[in-house]
Amino acid sequence: MKRSLVMGRSNAGKTLFCIQFARYLGVRDAEWLVERTDGTLERQRISLDTARQLWSGDGQRTRGLHSLMIELPRGKGVRSLWLTDTTGLREDIDESPDLRADMxxxxxxxxxxxxxxxxxxxxxxxxxxAEAGRDGSPTGAWGDLDEQLAAFGMAHAGYVLLANKMDLPEARAGLAYLRKRLDKRRVLPVSARCGTGFREVKQHVWRMA
Amino acid sequence: MAYGTWRIPRSRANQVIADYESGQLALSEALEALGGSSRPPLQEAETAPLSRERLRQLLTELDSLVGLEHVKDTVREIFAFLYMQQRRRDCGLRTEPVVLHMVFKGNPGTGKTTVARIMAKMFREAGLLEKGHLVEVERADLVGEYIGHTAQKTREQIRRAMGGVLFIDEAYSLARGGDKDFGREAIDCLVKHMEDHRNRFIAVIAGYEREMEWFLRTNPGLPSRFPIHLTFSDYDVSQLVEIAKRMAWERQYRLSPEAELKLRRLAAEAKARAAWGEPFSNARWVRNLMERAMRRHAVRLFEAVTVSREQMMRLEAADLEEGGAP
Structure with a gap:
């Protein structure tokens, strides 16, 4: 089964994006497939609303891979693929072993x-x-980790960068920075909270599915 | 397959992730390694791991050896084939995995080890071998003293040679001991590993021509597993002289014209004796002769109070004296 993986730093809004994107694609009866690091698989039936309350928010951490089946019309049939939410990535090396296993x-x-x-x-x-000044670099929000991930992704046809939280005022400058830094066509502005920008993401996923 | 788009070997990727998981790498380093090792193949596609210029460069070192025309031609064939394989792959044509295990046949001192060493380096630079080192072994390194010891020793040598070339000198001696000899066990073990780790090391078996022919006949599985046969012919007199001159040049000595004439005569005599069955070790004979000449040169000038730079470099006919090793 093909898989589209949502990854990024912790607290970038991955889980909310997954939930909202699934909703946008018309997923209603949300059956989540949870893959734990010890190799166990679990099915959880949690509605999108409940999941949003449960899993998304400050200080929440997704553990393991949470997948939702999404269906995309293609030709006469339907292509289905997993939309997978992942554990947030962190840079520091001294993490607890099970977090490490998750990553x-x-x-x-x-x-x-x-x-x-x-x-x-x-x-x-x-x-x-804004804090770093004119020529500064946005440490903390865009570091080595994202840089490497982006460099890695540029070789992969299915990679796009989602500039999230576009509903917040500072995000505009962030988007401009990201667009300048990377291939413009690979940066899509979205807002997981408001559900904007999902059409482009859907097109991308549809193309690769 | 998704791995194809990354162009990173599965084993390597798993290794990096395992390293990360065990805490040896930071996440960004792991990502860099994953991306970094996915980048070189991309760059390689641009600079081509086997570009024609690179191949020519690689071949120059081999070409600088005296003689061995037949060997050079075969090596050129091998590398042209590897290059074509790569171009075919780029065009999406089918390519066969190349088996490069080789047999080197030739008399002593005809450059078998030297060529093996150069080829190991060439294969590494062409991206076929990881390390490109040469592990030289002989019967005693492979054959053990009691039952079960042989496989263990052979495996150990093969493990050392991983990523490089395993060069088995006088390989025919593995089959010489008869049916009860442990040498056969070494051959079986070697053949097994050659199949299993086809891409990870190259086995080269070397020895005298007649003995090697016999050796390949003793074990029906052997000839097909060594598809490349290189025959190292004996050097003729002028090639021997050329080797001597280069050897002198490298050590900042020069041969006087008389010395060169004498060398030519000595070489012709030695070769004539070799035709009657006396052992003759080609380039090694030249090396021994030259090293002896340098020592005699030093003795001759020992008493001299002042020695000019020219004299220090010049080997005279009197310095060249046969003796000692054949």
Whole structure:
């Protein structure tokens, strides 16, 4: 089964994006497939609204891979693929071993995914830029980690960067920075909260599915 | 397959992720390694791991050896084939995995080890071998003292040679001991690993021509597993002289014209004796002769109070004296 993987730093808004994007694509009865690092699979039936309350929000961490089946019309038939939410990535090396295992699982999934949606908090990038001054770099919101991930992704046809939180005022500067830094066509502005920009993401996923 | 788009070997990717998981890498380093090792193949596609210019460069070192025309032609064939394989792959044509295990046949001192060493380096630079080192072994390194010891020793040598070339000198001696000899076990073990790790190391078996022919006949599985046969012919007199001159040049000595004439005469005599069955070790004979000449040169000038730079470099006919090793 093809898989589109939503990855990025922690607190970039991956889980909310997944939920909202699934809603946008018309998923109603949300059956989540949860893959834990110890290799167990679990099915959870949690409605999108409940999931939003449960999993998304400050200080929440997604553990393991949470996948939703999404269906995209293509020709006469329907292509289905997994939309997978992942554990947020962090840069520091001294993490607890099970967090590490979670991230390693994300990396493994990344190698096998057809679509990679790299979620970046554009508002945080914008804020960090404003703090760093004119020529500064937005440390903390856009670091080595994202840089490497983007460099890695440029070789992959299914990679796009989602500049998230476009509903916040600082995000505009962040988006401009990201567009300048990377291939413009690979940066899509979205707002997971308001559900804007999903049409382009859908087109991209549809193309790769 | 998704891996194809990354152009990164699965084993390598898993290794990086495992390293990350065990805490040896930071996440961005792991990503860099994943992306970094996906980038070189891309660059390679641009600079082509086997560009024609690179191949020519690689071949110059081999070409600088005296003689061995037949060997050079075969090596050129091999590399042209590898290059074509790559171009075919770029065009999406089918390519066969190349088996490069080789047999080197030739008399002593005809450059078998030297060529093996150069080829190991060439294969590494062409991206076929990871390390490109040469592990030189002989019967005693492979054959053990008791039952079961042989496979263990052979496996150990093969493990050392991973990513490079395993060069088995006088390989025919593995089959010489008869049916009860452990040498056969070494051959079986070697053949097994050659199949299993086809892309990870190259086995080269070397020895005298007649013995090697016999060796390949003793084991029906062997000839087909060594598709490339290189025959190293004996050097003729002028090639021997050329080798001597180069050897002198490299050590900043020069041969006087008389010395060169004498060398030519000595080489012709030695070769004539070799035709009657006396052992003759080609380039090694030249090396021994030259090293002896340099020592005699030093003795001759030992008493001299002042020695000019020219004298220090010049080997005279009197310095060249046969003796010692054949």
């Amino acid at each position: 390693a699982q994300t990396l493994r999934a990344m190698l096998e995914s057809q679509v990679i949606l790299h979620v970046v908090d554009a508002s945080a990038v914008g804020r960090a830029l």
